[in-house]
Amino acid sequence: MTLSYDELRNKAKELRIDVIRSIFSANSGHPGGSLSAAEMMSVLFFKQMNIDPKDPKKKDRDRFVLSKGHAAPVLYAALAEKGFFPMEDLATLRSLGSKLQGHPDMIKVPGVEMSTGSLGQGISTAVGMALAAKIDKNPGRVYALLGDGELQEGLVWEALMSAAHYKLDNLTVFVDWNGIQIDGFNDDIMCVTPVDEKFKSFCWETVVIDGHDVEAIDQAIEQAKKCKNKPFAIIAKTIKGKGVSFMENQNGWHGKAPDEEQAKQAIAELGGTW
Amino acid sequence: MADKIATRQAYGEALAAIGAENNNIVVLDADLSGSTMTKLFAKDNPDRFFNVGIAEQNLYGVSAGLAASGKTVFASTFAMFAAGRAFEIIRNSIGYPHLNVKICATHAGVTVGEDGGSHQCIEDLTLMRSIPGMIVLSPSDATSTKALIKQAADIDGPVYVRLGRAAVPVLYGEQDEIKIGKAKLLRNGKSLTLIATGVMVAEALAAAETLAAEGIDARVLDMHTIKPIDEEAIITAAKETGAIITCEEHTVLGGLGGAVAEVIVQKCPVPMAFVGIKDRFGQSGKPAELLKEYGLTAADIAEAARQMVAQKR
Numbered sequence: 001m002t003l004s005y006d007e008l009r010n011k012a013k014e015l016r017i018d019v020i021r022s023i024f025s026a027n028s029g030h031p032g033g034s035l036s037a038a039e040m041m042s043v044l045f046f047k048q049m050n051i052d053p054k055d056p057k058k059k060d061r062d063r064f065v066l067s068k069g070h071a072a073p074v075l076y077a078a079l080a081e082k083g084f085f086p087m088e089d090l091a092t093l094r095s096l097g098s099k100l101q102g103h104p105d106m107i108k109v110p111g112v113e114m115s116t117g118s119l120g121q122g123i124s125t126a127v128g129m130a131l132a133a134k135i136d137k138n139p140g141r142v143y144a145l146l147g148d149g150e151l152q153e154g155l156v157w158e159a160l161m162s163a164a165h166y167k168l169d170n171l172t173v174f175v176d177w178n179g180i181q182i183d184g185f186n187d188d189i190m191c192v193t194p195v196d197e198k199f200k201s202f203c204w205e206t207v208v209i210d211g212h213d214v215e216a217i218d219q220a221i222e223q224a225k226k227c228k229n230k231p232f233a234i235i236a237k238t239i240k241g242k243g244v245s246f247m248e249n250q251n252g253w254h255g256k257a258p259d260e261e262q263a264k265q266a267i268a269e270l271g272g273t274w
Numbered sequence: 275m276a277d278k279i280a281t282r283q284a285y286g287e288a289l290a291a292i293g294a295e296n297n298n299i300v301v302l303d304a305d306l307s308g309s310t311m312t313k314l315f316a317k318d319n320p321d322r323f324f325n326v327g328i329a330e331q332n333l334y335g336v337s338a339g340l341a342a343s344g345k346t347v348f349a350s351t352f353a354m355f356a357a358g359r360a361f362e363i364i365r366n367s368i369g370y371p372h373l374n375v376k377i378c379a380t381h382a383g384v385t386v387g388e389d390g391g392s393h394q395c396i397e398d399l400t401l402m403r404s405i406p407g408m409i410v411l412s413p414s415d416a417t418s419t420k421a422l423i424k425q426a427a428d429i430d431g432p433v434y435v436r437l438g439r440a441a442v443p444v445l446y447g448e449q450d451e452i453k454i455g456k457a458k459l460l461r462n463g464k465s466l467t468l469i470a471t472g473v474m475v476a477e478a479l480a481a482a483e484t485l486a487a488e489g490i491d492a493r494v495l496d497m498h499t500i501k502p503i504d505e506e507a508i509i510t511a512a513k514e515t516g517a518i519i520t521c522e523e524h525t526v527l528g529g530l531g532g533a534v535a536e537v538i539v540q541k542c543p544v545p546m547a548f549v550g551i552k553d554r555f556g557q558s559g560k561p562a563e564l565l566k567e568y569g570l571t572a573a574d575i576a577e578a579a580r581q582m583v584a585q586k587r
Contacts, residue, residue, distance in 0.1 A: 063343075106342070106371050114342055115371040118362060124332050125367055128339020131324065135300070135345075155363070158332035166324075 003046045008214040011081065012042040016243045017272040018077035018090055024263040026094035029102070032253040033147060034074035036178040036211070036238040043217040044143055045078040053083035056110045060140050063113040063129050067122025068147035068176060069103040070255065075112070076100050084111035120153030122146070123173065127163045130171035130231075141225070145174045149181030151192045157202070163231040164203035171231040172224040173204075176211065178240035180251045199233040211236025243270050278441035281472075282380040284416035285437050286311025288423040289348060289378075293319050299427065300340050302326060302349040304333045309439075310350035310380045330355040334363040334375070341373035346427060352386075353379035353436060357398035368432050369405040376426050377402075380437040383523035384551070384568055385473055385561040387440065394556030399471075400528035402434040403501040409454065410500040412436040412530070414475035417446035418458070418498055425454050436472060438523075440561045443476045445496070455499050457507035463493035466582055467511035468575060470521035471497045471530045474549070477565070478521050480572035485579055492579055503533045505541065512542040517582045519547045521575055523565070526550035545585055547578050 003011060015038045023029035045051070049062040066075045073093060080087045085099075092098035099108035103117025113129070116122040126144035133140055150156060163171055175195060179186055186192050196206045205227045209216040217236070224232035240254070241247030244266040258266055264274050293299050293315045305328045307313040316323035326333050330351050337349040350356075356364070356379040368375045379398060386394045403410045411426065411433065413419040419437065426433040445460070452458060460475070461482050470478035475496045482492040493515050495507055512518060518538060520531040531548040538546055551568050565571050 065339075114339070115366070118366045120331075121335050121338075121363055121367045124335020124363070125339035125342065127332070128336035128341070129343050130339075131336065132300075132340045132343030132345055135322065136343075138343075155331045155335065158326075158329035159335060162326050162329070162332055162336065165327075 005214050008042045008046060011046050012038040012214065013243070013270055014081060015041055015074055015077045017267055017270050018080065019073045020244070020258065020263055020266045020270070022073050022076065022090040022093040023257045025091040027257045028094050029073050029257055030070040030255045031247060031258065032180065032240040033068060033176060033178065034071045035242045035244060035247065036240050037071050037074050037145060037176050038242065039212050039214050040145065040174050040176070040217055040236060041074050041078045043214050043221065045082050047218060048221050049143065050140065051082070051111070053111065056084060060138060062141045062143065065114045065122045065126040065129070065142070065144040066104055066116050067126070067144050068119065068150055069116035069122065072102065072104050075104060079109065079111040119147065119150040120155035123156055124159040126171060127159050127168065130163065130168040131166055133170050134166070134168065142171045143174070145176060148175055148177045148179065148186055148192055148195065151175070151195065152190050160199065160202045160204065167229045168231045169228050172221065173231065173233045175233060175235045176238055177235055178238045180240045180249070180254065182254045184251050196235050199235070203230065204233045205230045206233045206235055208235045208237065211238035212242060245269055277444045279416035279444055280439060280441045281413055281416060281419040281437040282311050282439060284419035285378055285380070285423055286314035288420040290314040290318060292424055292427050293322070296346070296427065297322070298346050300324070300345045300347050302333055302337055302347065304328060304330050304351040304355065306351055310378070312350050330360045331363050334360045334377070335367055337375045338367040338371070338373050341375050342371070346374055348376045348378055350378045350380060352393060353382035353395035353398045354393055357401045357434070358395055361401055365405050369408055372407050372431050374430050376433045376435065378435045378437060381439045382436045383438060383473065384556040384564040385438055385440040385523060387561045387564065388558050390558040391555040396525045396551050396556060398436055399500050399524050399530060400532065403533060407431060408501065409433040411454065411498060412471040412500055413498050414472055414496050415442055415445040417444055417448065417450065418452045421452040422454060422498060438473055440473070442473050445476060452498065455502050455504060457504040458496040458498065460496055461492065461494040463491040464515055465491040466517035466519060466579055467493040467495060467515045468519050468521055468579065469495045469497050469508070469511070469530070469534055471500065473523050474521040474570065477570065477572045478575055481575035481579065484572065484576045490579060490583055497530060500530055500533055503537060505537050508534055508537045509542045512538055512544045517545045517586055519549060519575065519578050519582060521549040523570055524550055526552055545582060547582055549575050549578055
């Protein structure tokens, strides 16, 4: 069942509420970069990707790699909302014995295609997956979500170079360009701009969109699917902490959990009930 | 004099042979296919061979993705750039998710020779055996290399294989059984046991010959599997010979010697000595000169054995 754009917007809101709840339960985690990716996750998991929670390993599935693994809460939210595991598991985030590790673990969590967290590695493994699909003539597509700070890792550029060399038009990468990393603004720490020009010079097709516009995200993916002989990058301009007023564009909310008062306010702002 | 063949050559030949039978095997290299000998596979299987260029981190990241999609992956470069440069990618993207990647690293140890210390990886056994679930192999000759590579291909999980540049004596025939996890008894003896790996196995055998002439009866074990280490063979050797010397073309910090010592100390304490590289970097030179410089010859092993036997008495 495909969701309408309105439903996708609503799903993004639900993902955000799940993110706040689970990080509050864990009293630990990364809200900022989870909230900035909610619309991209909504469109991928609830419209675009060919995935089946009843058959998570089906051969022709699309694969998603969360290269910015610290946004695990939004991935777990999407997988739970999709039915890969019970919603109540989200409350076990980061606790001893939970499958929901601080960063995604492919052995433990159905629907997680690659264990990630160490930045730069997810995109490299996504190249391997896209290559495997080419060898097998498998129609499944590969999606990866990169952080903007992650672009500072040298391995990212090794991977981008190889994806273009192998003409991996079955690989689509999102850059969650929210402008902030742990220590502050990208521009102050280590400038990553111009992001799209860098991708272009590595022989990628690119488009720059508003990463909170579900329609634009959907159309960009459609464009990526039509692109031949080149990998495709969707550079998504986003707001870190999007949807929660006191987290938006605040670098203090990269990796900090809200207290009860803050969690209540966040969920109220997102239209949820405590 | 026995035939001499480099273990990297045997690796390339084994890969070509199993690659012809199993089309699920994919091979990757990082611009060293002529040296690692993956070119022998590439020649007949161009559609299953990928040269990722001089990018060893990406070599192992891409390998992980291929393995996550069901491929059996063999990925080669020099040991320095596999175990060294790409350590954290191997640890997090191959070891942590326990993916089916065979890290076949050539040009290990000082017998790389003239290229010098920057290219002589003497830490790889220590690094690789520290990764949970990683099987670590270090074959001594061409025959055992082929046998171990074939078995590694049938294991669903990560395996590190340490291979050398220089031609080394062929120690085994086709009829010799070589099994992952099982040390190979090459010479029985009662005075002490030489537990050797890689190129040092031939040196240990030569040392045992010298010692025999002096009335010292050395047992020689080829410890081609560093992890999981053959505890039974080590404990039996300790009980029956009362002293152990490990021999490796590798730092003495945490490699074969460390692995054997962990068993000895906990299960059957006996005197031990370590023949290996003593907290130094390598340097340029001819392989034979370097073995001598770093105390890795049959003569060095024999001398260590004499001291050990004297200590026992």
